[in-house]
Amino acid sequence: MTLEQRVEALELNVKELESRVSNKDKQLSRLEQILRNRIDEFSAYIDTTALSARDTSR
Template sequence: MTLEQRVESLELNVKELESRVSNKDEQLSRLEQILRNRIDEFSAYIDTTVLSARETSR
């Protein structure tokens, strides 16, 4: 394998790795949004439960 072929091969490897990192970043962003939505839903549930408990105790 010539030096030029090695460089080309390494460049392809770098591009592939960059693509993988980009895909992982997108997946992590989606997961983060899902988790934030779930936390918001759970917070709303807790707020509703607390308000309901206060109303019941009156």
């Protein structure tokens, strides 16, 4: 394998790794969005439950 071929192979490897990193970033962003939504839903549930408990204790 010539030096030029090795460089080309390394460039292809770098492009593949960049693509993987980009895909992982997208997946992590999506997961973060899902987790934030779940936290918001849970917070709303807690708020609703707390309000309901206050109403029944009156």
